[in-house]
Amino acid sequence: MQVTEAIAARRSVNRLTDQVPGRTEVEKMIEAAIWAPNHRFTEPWRFHVIAGEDRQRFGQHQWHIKKNEPPTPDYK
Numbered sequence: 001m002q003v004t005e006a007i008a009a010r011r012s013v014n015r016l017t018d019q020v021p022g023r024t025e026v027e028k029m030i031e032a033a034i035w036a037p038n039h040r041f042t043e044p045w046r047f048h049v050i051a052g053e054d055r056q057r058f059g060q061h062q063w064h065i066k067k068n069e070p071p072t073p074d075y076k
Contacts, residue, residue, distance in 0.1 A: 020051065 001009075021029070030047050050058050064070065 034045055
């Protein structure tokens, strides 16, 4: 695939799904992201992988923030 094709075919995903990628897939995505160009050369990159119950709790916390509501008290 040519760079211009990749750029033209790029799409953002606005929703999360229940599909959970495996560790190998996550590592490949992080490796690709490391090589992505950035406009200010602000490396080093920082990535956080959240899985399991923590993923659900984090999503709920973010939902409350987006709705301008106080987060649930059990979020740490």
